[in-house]
Amino acid sequence: MTESTIQLQEYKSEIKSTWCPGCGDFAVLNGLQKALQTLQLKPWAITIVSGIGCSSNIPHFLSTYGFHSIHGRAIPVATGIKLANPELTVIAAGGDGDGYGIGVGHFIHAMRRNLDITYIVMNNQIYGLTTGQASPTSEKEMVTKSTPEGVIENPINPISLALAAGATFVARGFSGDAKGLAVLFQKGIEHKGFALIDVLSPCVTYNKINTYDWFRQRVYSLEKEGHDPSSLTAAWGVANSWPNLDQKRDRIPLGVFFQRSDIPTYEDLEPALRKGPPVRQPLGLANPEALLEEFR
Amino acid sequence: MSQKELILRIGGAAGDGGSSTAESFAKICTRSGLYAFTYTSYQSVIRGGHMWVQVRASEEPLLSQGERPHVLICLNQPTADIHVPQVREGGAVIFDSESVKVEKDRLPDAVRVLAFPLARMARQYGNNPLMKNTVALGAAIRLFDMDLKVVEGAFRRIWGNKKEEVVQANVKAATAGYGHPDGHGGSLNLGLTYSNKPRILITGNQAIALGALAAGCKFLAQYPMTPASSIMHWMADHAPEHGVVVKQVEDELAAVNMAIGAGFAGARAMTATSGGGFSLMVEGLGQGGMVEAPVVVVLAQRAGPSTGVPTKTEQGDLNLALGAGQGDWPRAVIAPRNTQECFRLTTEAFNLADVYQTPIIVMSDLYLSEGYRTVDGFDFNVPIIRGLLAADGGEAASRYLRYKITDSGVSPRALPGQKGFQFDAGSDEHDEKGELISDVLAGIPEYVELRRRMMEKRMRKLQGLLRDTKGPELWGPDNADLTVISWGSTQGPVREAIMNLEESDGLSVNSLEYAYLFPFHGEETLDLLRGAKKTLAVEGNYTGQLTRLLTAETAYKPDAFFGKYDGEPFYPSEISAKIREVMT
Numbered sequence: 036m037t038e039s040t041i042q043l044q045e046y047k048s049e050i051k052s053t054w055c056p057g058c059g060d061f062a063v064l065n066g067l068q069k070a071l072q073t074l075q076l077k078p079w080a081i082t083i084v085s086g087i088g089c090s091s092n093i094p095h096f097l098s099t100y101g102f103h104s105i106h107g108r109a110i111p112v113a114t115g116i117k118l119a120n121p122e123l124t125v126i127a128a129g130g131d132g133d134g135y136g137i138g139v140g141h142f143i144h145a146m147r148r149n150l151d152i153t154y155i156v157m158n159n160q161i162y163g164l165t166t167g168q169a170s171p172t173s174e175k176e177m178v179t180k181s182t183p184e185g186v187i188e189n190p191i192n193p194i195s196l197a198l199a200a201g202a203t204f205v206a207r208g209f210s211g212d213a214k215g216l217a218v219l220f221q222k223g224i225e226h227k228g229f230a231l232i233d234v235l236s237p238c239v240t241y242n243k244i245n246t247y248d249w250f251r252q253r254v255y256s257l258e259k260e261g262h263d264p265s266s267l268t269a270a271w272g273v274a275n276s277w278p279n280l281d282q283k284r285d286r287i288p289l290g291v292f293f294q295r296s297d298i299p300t301y302e303d304l305e306p307a308l309r310k311g312p313p314v315r316q317p318l319g320l321a322n323p324e325a326l327l328e329e330f331r
Numbered sequence: 332m333s334q335k336e337l338i339l340r341i342g343g344a345a346g347d348g349g350s351s352t353a354e355s356f357a358k359i360c361t362r363s364g365l366y367a368f369t370y371t372s373y374q375s376v377i378r379g380g381h382m383w384v385q386v387r388a389s390e391e392p393l394l395s396q397g398e399r400p401h402v403l404i405c406l407n408q409p410t411a412d413i414h415v416p417q418v419r420e421g422g423a424v425i426f427d428s429e430s431v432k433v434e435k436d437r438l439p440d441a442v443r444v445l446a447f448p449l450a451r452m453a454r455q456y457g458n459n460p461l462m463k464n465t466v467a468l469g470a471a472i473r474l475f476d477m478d479l480k481v482v483e484g485a486f487r488r489i490w491g492n493k494k495e496e497v498v499q500a501n502v503k504a505a506t507a508g509y510g511h512p513d514g515h516g517g518s519l520n521l522g523l524t525y526s527n528k529p530r531i532l533i534t535g536n537q538a539i540a541l542g543a544l545a546a547g548c549k550f551l552a553q554y555p556m557t558p559a560s561s562i563m564h565w566m567a568d569h570a571p572e573h574g575v576v577v578k579q580v581e582d583e584l585a586a587v588n589m590a591i592g593a594g595f596a597g598a599r600a601m602t603a604t605s606g607g608g609f610s611l612m613v614e615g616l617g618q619g620g621m622v623e624a625p626v627v628v629v630l631a632q633r634a635g636p637s638t639g640v641p642t643k644t645e646q647g648d649l650n651l652a653l654g655a656g657q658g659d660w661p662r663a664v665i666a667p668r669n670t671q672e673c674f675r676l677t678t679e680a681f682n683l684a685d686v687y688q689t690p691i692i693v694m695s696d697l698y699l700s701e702g703y704r705t706v707d708g709f710d711f712n713v714p715i716i717r718g719l720l721a722a723d724g725g726e727a728a729s730r731y732l733r734y735k736i737t738d739s740g741v742s743p744r745a746l747p748g749q750k751g752f753q754f755d756a757g758s759d760e761h762d763e764k765g766e767l768i769s770d771v772l773a774g775i776p777e778y779v780e781l782r783r784r785m786m787e788k789r790m791r792k793l794q795g796l797l798r799d800t801k802g803p804e805l806w807g808p809d810n811a812d813l814t815v816i817s818w819g820s821t822q823g824p825v826r827e828a829i830m831n832l833e834e835s836d837g838l839s840v841n842s843l844e845y846a847y848l849f850p851f852h853g854e855e856t857l858d859l860l861r862g863a864k865k866t867l868a869v870e871g872n873y874t875g876q877l878t879r880l881l882t883a884e885t886a887y888k889p890d891a892f893f894g895k896y897d898g899e900p901f902y903p904s905e906i907s908a909k910i911r912e913v914m915t
Contacts, residue, residue, distance in 0.1 A: 053771055079750045084592070087758070094755050095766060100747040101755035102595060103767075104588070105618045111552075111585040115592025115600065116747065118576045119550055123596070123747050144581040306571035307549075314597040314746065316574040318547025323711040326541065326569070330531040331362070331488065 043072045050095045059210030059236030059247075060090045060157050066208075066216030067126075067155070068097065073221050081124045084113040086133035089164045090157035090236065093128050107138030110145045113152050120314045121151070121302045124224065131158040135171040135191045146200035146229050148301045153223040153230045156193065157210075159238035160245050167241035175282055177244060194274040194292055197231045198267065204230035205270065205293045209254055210237060211247050215289065222291065228300050235287070250287065253277070257290035264291045334391045335523050337365075337475050338399070341464075342383035342414050343406025345376050348461035352404075352468055353384035357532055357703050358485040360388035363477055364526030366705040370396035370698070370900060375557075375641045381409050388705075390523060394823035394830075395903050396702070401519060402474055404467045405431050418442045421519060423474055423512075425467045443516050445470055452507050457500040465501045469508025474519045479509055481527070531706050535673040535699040535820075538709070539629055540565040542677030543601050544573055545713045548627070550593035550600040552578045552586040557641050558697040559603040559631040583608035587615035587628065591690075594619070594626040595756060597746035599681050603629035606648045607638065613655045616690050620660025620789065622756035623734065623742070625684035625691075625718075627677070632696040634898040643898025644697035646819055646871035652692045653849055653880065661687065661740070661792040663800060664849040666694040666819035670704040672846060678713045683799060686718040687792045688744060694848075696871065698900040699820035721745035721752050728752050732763040736784055740791030760785060793850045800847040802855025807841025813914055814863040816889055818845040818877045821869055821901055828906035840910055845877060851884040860887055867891045867913050869906060 046068040054060050071081065081099035085091035087106035094101025100123075104112045113127040134142050134156045145152065161179065162168040168181035172193070176185040197205045204226040208216040216234065223230035235254075237247050263269050270293035277287045302308055310316060320326065339356055343349040350371055357367040365388035373382040387397040399419045405411040405426040411433050415424055420441045424433060428446035438444065447470075453462035472482055483502045490497045512518065533541070540562045543551070551570075553563040563579060570577040576593070580586050586602040593600035604612065609630045619626050632648045634640035652664045663683055667673040673695060680691040721731060721743040728751030735742040742763075745752030755761070759769035760782050768785075772778040805814075807829055817825050822844045832838040843859055843866075860866065866889040868878040873896045882888050893909040895901055 050766055077750070079753050080748055082596075082747045092767070092770075095757075098753055100753050101765075102592070102622070103755055103757040103759065104622075105614055105758045108584060108588040108615065108618075111580070111588035112592035112595075114585075115550065115552065115589035115594070116596040117592075118578070118589070119593035119596035119598035119600070120746075120748060140581050141585055144585070305576060307574050307576045309571070310574040313549035313574055313576055313593075314748075316549055318549075318599065318715050319713060320545050320573075320711060323545065323709075326544070327531055327708070329488075330533045330537070331529055 041072060041075055041077070043068060046071050046078060046098055048096055048098050052096050053092060054089060055240050057239040058089070059159060059234070059238070060093065062210035062213045062216055063090070063155060063157050063234055063236055064093060064096055066213055067220050069217035070220035070224060073217070074224060076124050080122065081126065082116050083126045083128060084109045084116065085127070086129040086138060088130035088133045090128065090130040091133060107133055107136070108141065109133065110138060110141035110154065114145060114150055117150055117152055117302070118305065118313070120312045121308060122312055126153045126155065126224070128155040129157070131156060131160060131172045132162050132170045135193055139171070143196070143200045146197055146202040146231070149201065149203055149228045149298055151227055151229070151300045151302055153220070153232065155220065156231070156233050157236040158193065158233050159236050159242055161238050161242040163238045163241050174278060174284070189280060190278045192274060192278050193231065193233045195271070198270055198274060198293055202231050203228035203295045203298050204291070206230070206232045206291045207289050208232055208234045209250055209289050210234060211251055212289065219291070226294065227296060228298055253285060253287040254289050255286060257288045257292065262290070264294045267293060334389050335521060336387060336389035336397065337401055337521050337523060338385060338387045338397050339402045339404070339471055340383060340385045340400035340414060341404040341406065342381065342410030344379050345373065345382050346378040347406040348464050349382055349406055350384050352464040353386050354703065355485060355489060356468060356471070357386045358489065359472065359477060359482055360386065361530055361532040361705045362481050362485050362527065364528040365389060365523070366392045366530070367532060367703060368393040368396055369703040371701060373642050381413065383410065383414065394827040396900065398902060398904055401521065402471050404471060406464065407431065423519065425470050427463060445511060445515055447511050453504050456503045462501065462504045465504040466508035469505035470511045472505065473509045473512045475521060475523070476518045477525065479506060531708060532703050533670060533706060534561065534701055534703050535667070535670050535695050536561040536631065536701065537565050538670050538673035539677045539693065539695065541709065542674040543627070543681070544569065544575070545711055546678040546681035547599045547715055548575060548601050548681065549598040550576045550590060551602065552580050552589040553603050554580060554583050554586050554608055556605045556608045558633055558700045559605050559629060561701065562603040562629060583611040584615065587612035590626045591615060591619045591622070591624045594624040594684070595622065599685070601627040601629065603631065605631050605633050606635050606651060609648065609651060609655070617656030617658060617660055618758045619690040620656065620662065621758050623688040623789070624756070625688050627680045627684050628690055628692050630692055630694045631700040632694060634896070640898040642697070644871065644900050645896060645898065646696055646821065647873070647876070647896065648694065649848065649872070649876035649880070652694055659786070659790060661689050661790055661796065662692060662849065663796045663847070664692045664694060665800070665847055666845065667699065668819055668822035668844055668846050670699070670706055671709070673699065674709045676846060682714065682716040683796065686716055686741070686799070687796055688718065688741060689792060694819060696820050719743040722749060733765050734761060734763045734785065734788070736763060736788045738791070739795055740788045741795070797850040797852065800850070802847070802852035803843050803845045803859060805841060805843050805859045808839050810862065811839045811841035812864050813840045813910060814843055814860070814866045815840060815910065816843045816866055816868040816877070816881070817870065818848060821871060824901035824903050824906055825869055827903040828910060831903055832907050832910060836911070838910070838914065848877065848880065851880060853884040856881060857885050857887065865890050865913065867893060867910060869893045869901070869909070871895050871901065
């Protein structure tokens with residue numbers, strides 16, 4: 036007996052999104068649903084965990100299990116879920132404020148752990164839900180509600196940060212390239228290890244600088260230019276094209292910057308998981324008296 | 332108390348090995364058939380400073396660390412300077428004659444000096460400089476009339492059969508020390524009998540971890556913080572064998588959120604910390620209440636505020652536990668009163684967390700968490716109650732409502748991986764499915780009503796939690812002239828003070844003791860206090876945090892309050908003094 040193919044529709048929920056018309060996050064949602072369908076993953080064996088922000092509403096729009104967590108904590112919640120039941124496909128998702136601002140500590144540690152989790156960051160370089168303050172990826176000089184004379188901090192470069200922290204799959208997508216997004220999500224989910232997919236996802240309401248057009252004039256495909264994603268050195272080179280200290284912003288690479296598939300995942304190394312998923316282990320002590328010996 | 336007892340105090344600098352020598356002695360006491368009780372006074376330094384440990388042991392179970400020592404081992408000069416005047420009459424002071432001096436006029440009456448070259452003697456048996464402690468320990472063993480064979484058994488247990496040469500070298504060092512008191516006054520003749528009955532020597536933290544394991548804990552995420560760290564240490568040691576994922580993580584924000592994630596996924600999950608880390612967990616805890624995820628959180632208190640006195644004890648975090656989180660969410664706050672309860676109430680906490688699908692807070696303190704106590708054993712017949720699960724309820728997947736409004740407030744729980752039951756757990760206010768009503772629906776009359784009903788659904792769990800927990804225990808004589816009110820680890824010193832006063836002054840005092848602090852058992856409290864003639868609340872904090880809770884819940888105001896916030900544990904003598912003061 037062959038199982039029937041899961042249709043794209045089956046990954047969609049009944050909940051209508053509340054994003055502004057034109058929001059880059061729609062392309063992420065569509066791309067993710069497409070990737071899940073391509074991979075034929077069972078919706079009930081997937082958990083999507085988000086934080087807080089416009090983009091973090093995404094679990095509600097999919098038919099999978101969802102955990103709409105608190106601000107900045109999508110990664111630790113996702114980590115707990117994955118370690119409790121490694122058989123689940125766990126995807127964390129959220130915005131740049133959530134992941135690179137308030138949650139940046141967890142982001143770094145999750146990467147050095149190389150958990151088998153896919154992390155999608157919808158990066159719009161602005162705080163949208165709180166109506167337009169500077170974010171960790173807002174570029175220098177950007178005028179926002181919280182920076183009326185312009186941002187004076189350098190933006191975080193999530194690609195460089197991920198490379199430095201030991202992520203084994205580092206990619207950037209663009210909401211103006213829906214097909215490319217679906218492919219990147221598919222690769223990220225298939226990757227054994229931590230996958231960061233930073234998505235340039237324009238905020239049409241509060242970011243009037245980094246618009247679809249602005250990006251279209253600058254983006255290019257790493258693959259087409261012959262970038263070798265197995266080379267960390269090459270990855271560092273292209274990661275620095277944008278953003279960077281020199282405020283150069285003429286060329287923005289898209290695609291897979293770096294991938295290493297031969298690094299053991301956290302789940303591979305965690306001793307307790309040798310027995311199988313913790314959620315399925317028998318509870319209680321079979322031989323408590325033996326445990327007491329050390330106390331005698 | 333009139334029971335026969337012995338007290339050994341060992342002092343030195345951190346790094347002198349005083350605490351491991353004391354731990355060995357507590358093990359020797361336990362293996363000799365005594366009940367041991369230890370208190371370690373240490374500082375937040377790894378080397379240097381001044382630390383001391385007191386080991387008290389008796390034929391009967393002990394309630395506190397006791398008072399003045401019979402025998403003092405000075406591992407350095409400051410120990411002699413600080414502690415010699417406290418040695419009991421008829422006792423002895425042991426130190427290395429080549430490195431420590433004790434002036435005759437500082438010695439209390441009838442206290443013997445056993446000064447001999449500990450380090451020089453130890454060098455005959457091995458290169459480890461800490462073996463001089465073993466020589467001193469040997470002398471103490473002789474003073475207490477203990478059996479060298481028990482010492483050997485204890486050393487073998489501590490250093491293991493793999494290091495037989497270490498065991499033998501230490502046995503030789505102890506034997507050398509053991510010979511010294513003969514010819515220098517011999518035994519102290521304390522009159523203790525040694526039954527050699529096997530029992531267990533364990534810390535509160537180890538008992539909590541053991542309870543967690545017995546309850547089926549499969550996930551522990553923790554960030555190191557005194558005095559909670561040893562929960563993680565013990566669990567890490569036993570994790571692979573029992574399939575428990577134990578993770579030291581980047582901070583307490585991660586710890587609590589990972590535990591909530593694991594709990595949501597269906598693993599019994601726990602985190603442990605002290606007040607500082609618990610403060611960081613506060614937002615996460617509210618999330619646990621909102622998404623209805625089971626998790627057990629151990630809050631091992633130390634002296635605050637802020638970094639406070641990291642190595643000292645206090646009961647200053649009750650308000651924090653009661654109030655943790657923005658908005659109201661249902662929780663239980665449980666404070667084990669002794670080591671046995673550290674085990675038992677931790678197992679209960681896991682059941683309450685699963686049954687009520689909400690975070691349960693277990694509060695200990697440094698005194699209870701880090702102190703060793705001898706116990707007879709634990710009841711491993713631990714019930715494991717997972718609560719309402721979607722599949723068990725026969726809920727049709729298509730009509731499944733994760734947050735279904737029920738009379739109990741508890742809704743059948745589906746776990747990720749269960750086909751057809753997919754839902755969203757939302758930290759925002761949500762409807763019965765888990766979908767947001769916080770954004771575009773907020774303020775619309777229908778959803779205003781739903782918000783109210785969802786709050787009430789969650790908060791109704793408090794009724795069940797009240798039903799499934801117990802009221803305070805009234806210990807001691809009926810119709811006492813004074814009732815002492817306490818919570819958590821203060822139980823022991825209070826009981827000992829009461830027993831002492833009955834014996835010495837003929838006073839009739841009883842004790843109202845809380846383990847289950849929230850939801851608060853107001854009716855039982857008023858029933859038990861109805862006959863109270865006078866009440867004294869004793870708490871290890873400044874403001875009287877239980878006292879205020881009690882008054883807020885019942886309008887009853889205790890007549891007097893004794894708060895201790897100097898970082899040291901309660902001594903029965905100071906409670907006795909306060910009781911006398913209040914009763915006259």
